[in-house]
């Protein structure tokens with residue numbers, strides 16, 4: 407039988423003895439090729455080692471090992487970031503995907519969530535107690551990256567961003583020590599974690615505040631034909647401006663996805679959808695959405711009482727792991743008639759039927775948190791938009807360049823209608839560092855740089871939307 411020769415890295419890790427309980431996936435080991443894959447199939451990187459941690463002590467060991475050996479570090483939460491920052495070439499991936507536990511304290515209405523959990527894990531465990539907190543709109547997105555960038559979702563107008571519900575975080579620092587960050591302990595670090603991304607350490611557990619919700623909520627999309635886009639958006643602008651905080655809404659422009667519940671003859675037809683979720687009683691929700699669903703004649707109206715967990719997973723199959731993605735995003739200054747005209751002109755001009763545009767309504771509780779309370783910027787913005795080029799792995803020749811160019815052209819056309827800033831979690835790998843500064847604005851960026859200099863002066867955690875130590 408052939409014997410396998412251990413690589414030098416493997417030998418060094420072996421020397422760590424009992425301190426690493428998880429799996430060390432080196433290129434020679436089975437499972438390595440699967441483990442280096444992330445949500446965006448266009449990212450193809452080969453780390454020297456994937457350290458799949460099972461607890462905080464493993465993370466400490468991996469960080470110290472990487473620092474001692476001067477290795478590039480990438481941190482993987484849910485692996486969803488479109489820019490692919492969860493995986494690096496040649497260095498070490500600190501992979502938290504085996505750390506997905508959620509512990510709910512129903513009486514205290516809080517939950518501890520491990521750093522590699524997905525939002526589906528959180529929703530499932532919290533909803534068992536009729537509780538929830540703001541998470542993303544796709545259940546296979548990671549809690550880690552989403553929260554650290556701010557965290558927008560259907561519940562934010564009522565309950566704030568994910569970071570507004572963050573009570574504490576257990577952090578492994580660049581030195582390989584552990585600290586608890588909260589309003590009382592390391593408040594500078596706690597401020598930076600709430601929007602500043604993965605720049606300040608590896609979060610092994612997040613503690614969130616929870617709120618009563620459902621388990622049945624009024625939620626779902628209403629679709630109209632693409633020809634109605636201008637009128638729907640003009641109507642939506644006023645409808646959204648008057649909406650109660652309980653009503654979260656997200657607009658999607660593209661083709662109708664082939665999802666259960668959608669008649670087959672509509673699949674792949676260009677359409678605009680407004681997806682709503684009412685964070686209150688179904689009866690109040692029915693009243694809040696009445697005008698929307700009566701506007702013109704929808705192609706299909708799927709707004710209905712639904713288990714919150716099912717609604718949260720409802721569009722998972724429209725953004726499948728391994729497809730190729732290229733995004734462009736910006737905050738919007740408002741939905742003027744001119745801005746709507748640009749959106750209507752460009753949204754359906756993509757070549758791939760999977761490409762789409764998603765626009766989030768912010769405001770409500772998001773806007774009521776003081777600007778300097780967290781590192782999330784642009785709380786006064788009402789809408790942001792993300793232009794998503796999407797194609798199948800074997801369609802790269804046909805679509806990769808064209809969809810990326812479409813997204814860039816669209817962003818350029820939106821230029822006069824952009825508010826300062828962009829949601830940092832929507833930046834892609836070809837967005838340069840000026841867009842990271844744009845995301846935060848000068849004042850927040852400078853404060854983040856000071857915290858970075860204190861907790862990670864060597865910029866060990868730079869495989870992210872990087873803040874330079876200042």
Ligand SMILES: Cc1cc2nc3c(=O)[nH]c(=O)nc-3n(C[C@H](O)[C@H](O)[C@H](O)COP(=O)(O)OP(=O)(O)OC[C@H]3O[C@@H](n4cnc5c(N)ncnc54)[C@H](O)[C@@H]3O)c2cc1C
Pocket residue numbers: 445480481482483484485486487488490491492493502521522541542543544547548549550551552553554555556557558559603604605607608609610725831832869870871
């Ligand atoms: C299909 C889809 C839907 C999305 N929907 C939403 C949405 O509704 N709302 C929203 O706000 N965003 C949304 N996003 C954007 C999302 O917030 C980012 O992609 C985010 O980075 C995902 O986090 P992750 O942990 O899955 O990603 P990863 O790629 O694993 O992480 C991204 C970066 O975050 C850091 N990081 C992650 N976990 C940790 C940790 N535990 N400790 C330290 N650093 C960590 C690392 O620097 C890492 O490089 C969506 C993205 C996709 C692809």
